[in-house]
Amino acid sequence: MxxxxxxxxxxxxxxxxxxxxxxxxxxxxxxxxxxxxxxxxxxxxxxxxxxxxxxxxxxPPSYSEHYRRANTPFYHSPDASSGNGSPSSSASTSSSSSGPSLSHVSNGSGPSSPAPSPGxxxxxxxxxxxxxxxxxxxxxxxxxxxxxxxxxxxxxALASLARATAPPTRWQKLLSLARSLIILGSLAVAMLATHAFGLGVQWAGAAAGAALIAGWGLRSGSLAPSGAAAAFVVGCGTLGASLRMGATLVAFFLSSSKLTAYKHEMKEGLEENAKKGGQRTWVQVLCNGLVPTILAVAYGILAGCVDLPLGPPAASATAAAALEPWRAAWLTALMGGFLGYYACCCGDTWASELGPLSADTPRLITTLRPVRRGTNGGVTLLGLSASIMGGMFVGLVFYLAGERAPAGYAVWKGGAESRGEARAWAADLGRPGAEGMFVRMVFYLAGLASPTLWIFKSQRALAVEQWRLIPLGLVAGLVGSALDSLLGATVQFTGFDPKTQRIVGRPGPGVVHIAGKPWLDNNAVNALSASLTAVLTAYVALKSFGF
The missing domain is CATH 1.10.8 (Helicase, Ruva Protein; domain 3)
Known part of the structure; x- marks a missing residue:
């Protein structure tokens, strides 16, 4: 119904x-x-x-309702109420057979409710x-x-997505470059300032700088949470021990993170371990940073956490006059090993991130046969060039940061000539009037920008002698990248999985072997090749600087 x-x-x-x-x-x-x-x-x-x-x-009404409505005129007619004739008998008969509704009428209790009208x-x-x-x-x-x-x-949402995916304009690129330069400049000034006011400020600044770098890496996706914790330990130990070593570490980390994120979508389909943004775990951070951190801490203990030039004491009668020959030799070896380690890491990272983007087919370094992109031990001309540039970049940073140690270094550790120049500057700083104000402004600005190159004559002479660090880093980057490729082609497994169409680093069902034995993984190969490069670079540094 x-x-x-x-x-x-x-x-x-x-x-x-x-x-x-x-x-x-x-x-x-x-x-x-x-x-x-x-x-x-x-x-x-x-x-x-x-x-x-x-x-x-x-x-529609029910049957009983329809029957009641149909008989209502009969029960309430004058003939029915008079009780005469057969209608009364009919009413009685109907009352006995029609149920409660008809008996109610025949008992004389009054007329029933009128039926609703159709209207x-x-x-x-x-x-x-x-x-x-x-x-x-x-x-x-x-x-x-x-x-x-x-x-x-x-x-x-579509408009926001279009704005996000649209290529940046020229002004946006310029603003991004300016922002990056401002950040890098501020970081450099802060590092110089923290190394100019004693060991307490130096180590406090190192802890703060390491925390900022680890936090930035975690927020940008370059570091996993475990990698950020390991990066803090590595950064604090390195930044506190030496300005030039800390600057080298920061330069390597920032440049490698940028190159890892560069065209990541194209590189993501080549290797199975590729991650969005290239997140590094604590294992990867320690493989790249544990050995050089030990070298930096050892250098800080021997040098008093002050940057000194490479070479024997006889090379300079000023800054290194008080050093023992054995101490100078160890400091030179430690600095050479540190430079070689990060030159290898930077060269290999740059080659690994830029090499797969080459239009040339990679060739295995041991047999020169063509291999797939992403194969361990595969080299291209672009990858080799990137390794050279990465090593030279580390050598340049190591050289510039070391020769721009704070001006207090020449007074604390320098010889008579440096102290005499410092006293002359102190007399000039006390001049009254506008001339003295100008001299003070030049002194402090120069002390932040390039104290050892602009202020002290003896430090300028030492800086010229240290230029060999740049080609040393270049060679270390190339040799280290070649060693990494050689180890990757021999003791590191490389295969191709037809199901995922990716390069894999371990044997498995259906995996086609390309090169290498499954003895070492990528992290172990990186640590071994960088350590060998550090030993070779330390030996070359000793020979190059007169030991």
């Missing part, structure tokens, strides 16, 4: 789920969309209720249908609001 189900069936297509309490067709996560969805659901339920009322009102039934049906129509209109309006809101949100 006519019930609420008929009311739900009277809804237009698409509103059935709303009336039944289901989710709206165009729901959205925003508060406005949720409010519109609730309004649409309420309107649909109201429409269903009104339609159900209309269906109930318009439903009142039609009015009720019309009113119910009008309420249902109004509810349906409200539901349609709410659904239109939801669709408009969803369309506007989609349009805003």
């Amino acid at each position: 006519g019930g609420p189900a008929n009311g739900f069936q009277s809804l237009p297509p698409g509103l059935g789920s709303l009336a039944a309490g289901g989710p709206p067709p165009a729901s959205n996560s925003t508060s406005a969309a949720a409010a519109a969805s609730v309004a649409a659901r309420s309107a649909a339920l109201e429409a269903a209720t009104a339609s159900a009322e209309a269906s109930t009102t318009a439903a 009142s039934d039609a009015a009720e049906v019309s009113a119910a249908l009008a309420r249902a129509q109004a509810a349906l209109e409200r539901a349609e309006t709410s659904l239109d609001d939801i669709q408009r809101l969803s369309s506007s949100i989609d349009a805003a």
Whole structure:
């Protein structure tokens, strides 16, 4: 019979789920969309209720109701009330057989309620249908609001995505470059300043700088959480022991992180271990940083955490006059080993990140046969060039940072000539008036920018003698990258998985062997090649600087 189900069936297509309490067709996560969805659901339920009322009102009467209505004129006619004739008998007979409704009339308790007229039934049906129509209109309006809101949100999301994926304009590139230069300049000034006011400030600045670098690496995705913790330990020990060693570490980390993220989408499909942003774990950080950190701490113990030039004491009668020959030799070897280690790491990293982007087919370093991109031991001309540039970059940073040690170094560790120049500058700094102000400004600015090259004559002479660090870093980068490729082609497994279409570093079902034995993984190969390069560079440094 006519019930609420008929009311739900009277809804237009698409509103059935709303009336039944289901989710709206165009729901959205925003508060406005949720409010519109609730309004649409309420309107649909109201429409269903009104339609159900209309269906109930318009439903046909039952048989007993129809019989009572059909016999009402007979029971209330004058002949029936007088009790004469056969109608009375008929009424009695009917009363005994028609149930409670007819016995109520024959007992004389008064006439029954008059039947509703057809006009009142039609009015009720019309009113119910009008309420249902109004509810349906409200539901349609709410659904239109939801669709408009969803369309506007989609349009805003597409516009934001287009802005994010659009190539940067020239001004955006210039602003990004300027921001990077400002950050690097501020970092350099801070490092110089912390190394000019004693060991307490120096180590406090080292801890703060290491925390900032580790936090930046974690936030940018260059470091995993474990890698950030390891980077803090490595950075604090290196920055506190030596300015030039800390600057070399920071330069290697920043440049390698940028190159790892460069065109990562193209490199991601080559190797199975490629990660978004090149996140480094504690194992990778310690493989690249544990050995040089030990070298830096040992150097700091022997040198008093002050940067000294490479070479024997006889090479200079000023800054290194108080050093014992054995101490000078050990300091030279430690600095040479540190330089060689990071030159190898930087050269190998630059080659690994830029080499796969070459248009040339890589060739295995042992047999020169063509191999797939990403194969351990595969070399290209672009990769070899990148390793040379990476090593030279480390040598340049190591040279510049070491020869720009704070001006206090020449006074604390320098000879008579440096102390005499310092006293002359002190006299000039005391001049009154504008001339003295100008001299003080030049002194302090020069002390931050390049104290050893601009202020003290003896330090300028030592700086010229240390230029050999740049080609030493270049050679170390090339040799270290070649050693890494040689080890990768022989003692590190390289295979190709046809299922994933990627280079894999371990044997497995269906993996096609390309080169190498499964004896060492990539981290062990990096640590071994860098350590060998450090030993070779330390020996070359001793011979190059007069030992």
